[in-house]
Amino acid sequence: MTNENGGCVSRRDKWKRQVRMLVVIPIIGSLVISYFFCPQCISEGDYGQFALSVLVSYLYWIALSVGNSLLVDGLGRYLDWLHKPVERTIASLILMILYTVFVVFVMNYVIVAYLMHKDFWEMLYGGHLKGSIITTVSIALFISMFFHARGFFVSWRDAAVQNEKLNTENATSKLETLKSQVNPHFLFNSLNALTSLVYDDQQKAVDFIHKLSDVYRYVLQSQNQELVPLSDELAFTQSFVYLNEIRFGKNFAVTITGMDQMAGQDHVPPLALQMLVENCIKHNEISKERPLSIQIDYRSDSVLVSNSLNPIQQEKPDSTGLGLKNITSRYSYLSDREVKVTTDQSQFTVEVPIIKLETS
Incomplete structure (x- = not known):
């Protein structure tokens, strides 16, 4: 996208937006979530456990944000929010749930098998991960819903901008045509x-x-x-x-x-x-x-x-x-x-x- 400054500002803005979406917001969100689930890590001085919790939360956030952004962009090519809202909503919900459950499952497997060095399947079937998975899926779905809602409002805003541009072009067309004729x-x-x-x-x-x-x-x-x-x-x-x-x-x-x-x-x-x-x-x-x-x-x-x-x-x-x-x-x-x-x-x-x- 170009502008009065030859496109440099828009590239800088795009870079800032990516840093904000992939670094600033995920880190802040991970800190808040980690403190909510492990306040004793701070009060008891267990900063290593708190840092691990922040890292896991950050990886969750990145996986969900990047994946859902790709889902939003991919669905946008086939199902437009403005022209097929019902089909887009249904498809978004189904894919969002499937992807979120997949991410939670994979992340829990990595944490249990490689960080805790325990048998993931034994803990899963034994019910030891039930509360953790339900809580994680709930938070993950909330984050995923945020990205899909953001996709809807971005589409709505872009459509409004395009409509205004079209009205401007039509007005210009009328003027140019009348001038030429x-x-x-x-x-x-x-x-x-x-x-x-x-x-x-x-x-x-x-x-x-x-x-x-x-x-x-x-x-x-x-x-x-x-x-x-x-x-x-x-x-x-x-x-x-x-x-x-x-x-x-x-x-x-x-x-x-x-x-x-x-x-x-x-x-x-x-x-x-x-x-x-x-x-x-x-x-x-x-x-x-x-x-x-x-x-x-x-x-x-x-x-x-x-x-x-x-x-x-x-x-x-x-x-x-x-x-x-x-x-x-x-x-x-x-x-x-x-x-x-x-x-x-x-x-x-x-x-x-x-x-x-x-x-x-």
Whole structure:
């Protein structure tokens, strides 16, 4: 994780957190537990026995903390607290109990067999370890519950932070989209093309006005949505493409394939495809000598937008790829699948994942 200081502070914070979780807290907890169970060790000056008790308690704490942390992380990959709370709770309880009993059993075996030099199984079946094991398991379960509860609250906090980031990204997206679509240059170019059409082809001028209206209507309608049907996004993108085909003529061509295979549950973030097409136009030269061709290809789980490379020799200083960054950021909060960007000497390709939603 990076921050204003280039990531150094976060590494230091991570190191401090590890020291706190693996050294400071376990030692303090071990001292408290050892004093609770053996106060006479201090009062009678049996510091060797007290130190041994602290060491055993510390080893218990480390085994339980590390093991349960791994369990929390492992379960998080398959059962999310927020989306499957019941299944996660049941799985956590079962694995926590099994792991805790296992740790207590192994630790007692080591203590009895190697420190006390006695027959573990004889003492176990003779009932001599019953009270010790019950007490140890109870304390161990309490410690384990702490780590699993901590895992839940960390997940809840992270989800809240991600939701806030997503809201910020959506607000940024709306602003950037409105700025790009309603800026004077876009409007000037559209009206300039429309002026020519009015004299040359009145029917095409009417179609142009309808498409321009569709573009602005869609921008306004989708600005409060996190996801839109892929079919709607494609229709909007086609309207945007039409306006630019009028503007650039035969020097600009967009080919769309595979869209007849779209499913009703296919969704993407609003304006994602349009932003990619706009990026192609923004960062490439479009002329008779160097025409621009764009390919939009539907796959079962993604959409590929690729274009021929005609890079502008001297781009404007503000041409920083904000559109692509915006799309990538939004996907990082909406899906666990990433936007993929590939490029070679002749072609630039962006693959955006399709998010499947159940439709009623």
